[in-house]
Amino acid sequence: MPTTAPRSRPGPDRAPASGRRALLGMTVLALAATTVLTAAAAGPAAAAAATPIGNDVDGVAMMYPTKAGGQEWRLDGNPAADDRLDGPALKRNPDGTFKVTQADTRLGVLSATYDHDDEDDLVWSQPTLRTVGYQHDASDWRDVELTGYVRLNKTSDTDEEFTWYARGARHTGTGDTPQTCWGTAYKANLRYRDGATRWQKELFHDGGDGYASGSWQHSGASVQGKLVGFKAVMFNTPAGVRMETYLDRSNTNTWTAVASYDDQGGWAIDEDNRCGGTRDEVVRWGGPIATLRWDLASDVDVTRLSVREIDPRATCNRAQPVAGVSANTYEAVNPPQNAVDGNLTTRWSGYGFGAYLTVDLGTRRTICGAGVAWHRGNLRWNDYTIYTSVDNVTYVKAWEGRSSGTTLQPEVTGFPARQARYVKYAWWNNAEGNGWASITEVTALSA
Structure with missing residues (x-):
């Protein structure tokens, strides 16, 4: 049975339960930093100072x-x-x-x-x-x-x-x-x-x-x-x-x-x-x-x-050290620590729409991307969102989308560089619709 850990909200624009995309059809979310373009009109993304290379x-x-x-x-x-x-x-x-x-x-x-x-x-x-x-x-x-x-x-x-x-x-x-x-x-x-x-x-x-x-x-x-x-x-x-x-x-x-x-x-x-x-x-x-x-x-x-x-991943490829990790829900046999142990054969598993994993980098760092490897990632896609925060209180969306469903290896996504200490990986659904989020490894990346 899953264990419920103390929760902190993943940001003021967290997708509501009524927005379940794979169960109820793809829904366009108005994002703070990224918009997934689907059949409906997309919401505005926030303008922010760019960080050139x-x-x-x-x-x-x-x-x-x-x-x-x-x-x-x-x-x-x-x-x-x-x-x-x-x-x-x-x-x-x-x-x-x-x-x-x-x-x-x-x-x-x-x-x-x-x-x-x-x-x-x-x-x-x-x-x-x-x-x-x-x-x-x-x-x-x-x-x-x-x-x-x-x-x-x-x-x-x-x-x-x-x-x-x-x-x-x-x-x-x-x-x-x-x-x-x-x-x-x-x-x-x-x-x-x-x-x-x-x-x-x-x-x-x-x-x-x-x-x-x-x-x-x-x-x-x-x-x-x-x-x-x-x-x-x-x-x-x-x-x-x-x-x-x-x-x-x-x-x-x-x-x-x-x-x-x-x-x-x-x-x-x-x-x-x-x-x-x-x-x-x-x-x-x-x-x-x-x-x-x-x-x-x-x-x-x-x-x-x-x-x-361009090569968008050429300079955003340095994994940042992790000071701590937590989750709002997890199985005792698959705790959040398994997602940062460097081992693709272990995993964090949490049950329910909106299950999330939060990584603490220990100090503010400039990050420009993230990697996620999924349990059964070669057999099913997963819909998820990456949020960042400097204080573990206010979170903004850095990326939102769907994994490929074709690999067990980490899939890297890039986003505009920003200061962050906390990185939250929030799960919404997968191709099997079984209600389980299962991540084998996460990384936060810097240039």
């Missing part, structure tokens, strides 16, 4: 390290001679920025191995893409950080937006296969009139069809008439795709983590998927073109544009 060659903060041997592209002083950059003419301004006067602009950045002559050979069937992982080749843009500073000088519609996107090829308007299926993407939007952001998923390109859209969040001041930095980050996780947006509203290289999202299925388009995939297909493959786009803006200045292939 360093600056790039242009002096712009990088949120994640460049992948070892990975691709990098940056706008240099002679864009007309850049054979990897597609788009309208860029004219240098006296202040070093570049002016673009084409109202509907697409600046396409080709991968290092791609040429438009290869277009007819692109993989477009989404069931095939799930297996091969790319449309053109292994050099496709997939796990990327797209950055650009933009100054909107003139627009005919302030409801339009800047859009940074990747994981597809050329977006055409034909609606016919295979062309329509080249146009897959995750798209980060920055609205002109109020600086609000959102994410969209595009499963095929045919005008406005093929889209699933999140809600606009974190509106504020207009971006018109000033240089604003905008970043879009996307990378694969064990359970889906992570998306993050960042803003530098003051042009001082001071970035805010505006929102984080995870697409783990359930975030669906309204129509049938014309490319053989599901309506809620998760775009886990790469594409040969990353794009910086805007519409109905006939005078825009740009600078410090870049696209980098």
